[in-house]
Amino acid sequence: MPHKNLKQTGFDEMNLSPDVFAVLQTVGYEIPTPIQTLTIPRMIECKDLLGQARTGTGKTAAFALPLLSRINLENKRPQVLVVTPTRELAIQVAQSFNDYGAKMKGLNVLAVYGGQSYSVQLNQLKRGAHVIVGTPGRLMDHMRRKTLCLADLTGLVLDEADEMLQMGFIDDVEWILSQIPQPTQIALFSATMPAPIQKIAGKYLKNPEKVIIRQESDVTNTIHQKFLMVKNINKSDALVRILEASFHDGVIVFTRTRNDTMTLTKILEEKGFKTEALNGEIAQAARERTVNRLKNGSIDILVATDVAARGLDVDRISHVINYDMPSKIDPYIHRIGRTGRAGRTGEAILFVQPKEKWMLKQIEKATLRKIEEIALPSNREINEKRMDDFKNKIYQTIGTEDLCVFTDLVESTAKEQDISISQVAAALAKMLQGNTPFLPETMAHKSAAKKKGTKAEIKAKSPVAPKQKQTPARLTPNKIAPTEKGMERYRIEVGHKHGLKPGDVVGAISNESGLESKFIGAINIDYDYSLVDLPFGMPKNIFNLLKMTWVKSQKMSISKYAC
Structure with missing residues (x-):
């Protein structure tokens, strides 16, 4: 049923339960x-x-609101079952049910x-759940084990x-x-x-x-789609320039492979962006924390694969960047659908190589x-954005902030040194910026270069030192103490060269x-690996989890250390 010229119906006319309707208000x-409007009635x-x-x-909301309105809270067995393709979507849909059912006491x-x-799931199932x-x-695992009873199910x-279908779950869905x-x-x-999908609908749905x-109400209406031709351009450099020049909130950058998510995340971190990767190899608990950090603003950029980002629903996503061209149309639609949601506007940027023009069309x-x-x-443009x-x-x-203490400090410093307050402020800004140029390729830098001369000129004027044999620089490992009683020593494949710190x-x-x-216990950081002491008898599931854990954009690959 298309919705052109759709008669507007309010939530108060949809026979929702009082508790559900009260939450909407x-x-x-x-x-x-x-x-x-079309689904709920x-x-x-x-x-x-x-x-x-x-x-x-x-x-x-279209399916959660009516299904919640029919739930019998006195019956603790499952009455609603929602099947989703990914864990991320399962978590978010479950949260939506909790939000919409906030006034349903005991829901x-x-x-x-998986993961x-x-x-944990068995304990919760034993206590009872109205919605799964x-x-x-x-x-399927729970149904086959008889730990999930669907005898009282009323809605699926x-x-x-x-x-x-695309992820290969269609046979499981049919089962x-x-x-x-x-x-x-x-x-x-x-x-x-x-x-x-039409076949399944015809087989299992009753009239x-x-x-x-329709298309005119599609999500792409609220998204400004753009593309950048990346011929003879280093893609990572192009991405950095786009991010530096844009006024963005949350950003998702889509790459083709898991390795690309890690490589690109490292590049963006080095440029000062608050970035994390999201891919199928990252443990589920870490993935959930990453999504939460994106939601609360602890990070601004997520570099993700299609599978890891499916079902991702974060309100603050202002930009989606297709760093790699998707292989099909539907993944592109799903990718850009992460922005421009619920009436908000968003921006989607697609990197296109010359051989990919056909896909753009x-x-x-x-x-x-x-x-x-x-x-x-x-x-x-980048300089103007940095200054803004x-x-x-x-x-x-x-x-x-209350700046009284710092105001007094700045004023007293200026007075003691007989300099202007603006000079003190400029010095503080330079301290904050460090040695990284604030405005690349500015006239100030060019004029400074003219005064100082080029690197070649400086080298020519410098006294020539006798050549000395160079040895590769290597950080000396800390002195390793004996393992304390009750502890075991483990090795992780991350070290000084990755920027690792004990914290x-x-x-x-x-x-x-x-x-x-x-x-x-004790942590010893070497050049390309580190040692850490942990309590004796680590459970196998924890050991396997830590093997897959990422730190400083590197997989820990933890193993027992043999002295």
Whole structure:
């Protein structure tokens, strides 16, 4: 059912339960999106539904609100099951159910997915959960073990069905559908409707209502799409210049491979950007923390692969940068759908090599949008942006901090040294900046170069020292003390050359293993590896987790140390 000339219906006309409707009023939901207007009344009536809508249209609320409105809180067994393609999406959908059900006293929502402890999930299932949100593999495991009972199920949602098809989960989805009790209301949502998805819908959905969100309401309407031709341009340098020249909030940079996420993250970190990588090799607990850091502003840039970022929903994403061209149209749509969400505007930038022009044309055809070509930002644009950022930091500090102590200190310093306050301020700014040039290629630098001469000229004027045999520089390892009683020594493949500090080791091990920092023993950092003492008898699952843990953009690859 297309939504052109759709009659606007308010949430107060949709027969939602009082508790659910009350939450909408507190969170500021006033006008339903098109998919919510079309979906909620039909799902309230217990009709099966086939929804076609791209990401960012509000579909989670479209199915969560009516399903929550029908839950019997006195029955602790699962009544709603949502199947998602990724753990990230499972976590976010579960959180949405919790948010929308905040006034439903005693509501229990559980996310189940691979990478999380079975014992944790089993304990929660024993206590009871009204809503289960999970990935196909882990849901099948629980169903086969009889630890997940679906006898009281009344509603099932397949979310992002085309993604499950692309990731190879479609047979698992069919198995799950074949096990659910009848009658169970089924809602299937998918951005596209390839033949295998249509086949599943025809087999398992009963006379479904069809909801189609047309192109004019598509997420690409709120996204400014641009492309940069990267012929004869170093892509990482181009990315740095774009980030330096743009006024951005949160950014996701998409790369093709896991290794690329780590390499590019390291490059951006060295340039001063608050960046982390997100890929399939990173442990789930670390991935969740990374997403939370992006949400709360602890980091600004996420370098991710398609699989790791599927289902990622972070409000502050202002830019999506396709560092590598996606191989198909749908991944491109899903990528840029991370920005421009819920009516906000966003910007998507695509790096295009000459041999990829054909794919650019295909994307334009699929999105019904002409994508604007942009040039690499000039030094002048970058310099103006740096100066604006610097001024803004000053304004923000003046507006939020008590500066009395520093005002007195600056004034007394200026008076004692018989210099102006502006000179003191300039010196403080230089201290903050360090040796990195604040404005690259500025007239100031050029004039300074003229006064000092070129490197070649300086070298020619310098006295020639006799040649000496050079030996490679190498940091000498710390003196290694004997292992304390009750401790074991481990080696990690990260060291001084990676910028490692003891606090980095403590933080990585504590965050991943849950071991308190006071129980972490001596740490010896060598040039390209380090040694750390940990309590005797490390559990195998913790050891395997630490082997996959990343620190300073390097995998720890922890192993027992043989003296």
